[in-house]
Amino acid sequence: MPSKLAKVQKHVTKKKGSKINSLHENSRDAKRLRNAGARDDRVARLTSVREKANRQWLERIAFLQDRLPETLHPLDVEQIQELLRAYLDRDDDELAQLKAERRAGRPASTRQTILEQQRSVEGKEYESGFWIPNLQDVETLVKLDAWKWDWLSLGNLRFIRVDDKGVVKESQFPPRGAS
Numbered sequence: 001m002p003s004k005l006a007k008v009q010k011h012v013t014k015k016k017g018s019k020i021n022s023l024h025e026n027s028r029d030a031k032r033l034r035n036a037g038a039r040d041d042r043v044a045r046l047t048s049v050r051e052k053a054n055r056q057w058l059e060r061i062a063f064l065q066d067r068l069p070e071t072l073h074p075l076d077v078e079q080i081q082e083l084l085r086a087y088l089d090r091d092d093d094e095l096a097q098l099k100a101e102r103r104a105g106r107p108a109s110t111r112q113t114i115l116e117q118q119r120s121v122e123g124k125e126y127e128s129g130f131w132i133p134n135l136q137d138v139e140t141l142v143k144l145d146a147w148k149w150d151w152l153s154l155g156n157l158r159f160i161r162v163d164d165k166g167v168v169k170e171s172q173f174p175p176r177g178a179s
Contacts, residue, residue: 005033058149074137130161159172
């Protein structure tokens with residue numbers, strides 16, 4: 001996305017010439033430059049927050065994409081649940097190592113606390129319905145296999161929620177609570 005600040009700087013430079021550094025503090029052009037700079041900062045901050053919020057979903061889908069069978073065929077519920085259990089247990093080794101390294105009587109490290117919280121949240125989501133691409137649909141499997149870590153292209157996929165009892169429900173993109 002082009003920077004608003006760059007456009008304003010170009011316009012002011014065209015208008016003032018080389019005197020852009022000698023603008024009066026409260027002039028219209030100085031205010032435009034400040035506002036454009038503030039807008040660019042705000043847009044960059046909001047973009048990074050949005051990308052950080054979407055990262056967990058992208059990592060989940062990438063995990064499933066890596067574990068797709070070589071020959072794409074629809075998976076049954078038991079196979080999907082195996083994949084989900086593997087996903088939920090992905091940080092067990094690191095968590096066990098962090099617990100072993102901790103001295104007796106010392107508080108848990110920040111990383112250990114984060115992993116335990118993430119594990120409990122994902123466990124609760126699995127009980128109510130874990131949000132994943134529809135691995136029972138051939139068309140979705142083909143699109144998932146060709147997926148390139150792009151958030152917007154996930155809109156082309158169909159999604160489901162699978163709970164720990166094996167119940168499968170249709171879901172939507174982007175994920176919102178337990179739909």
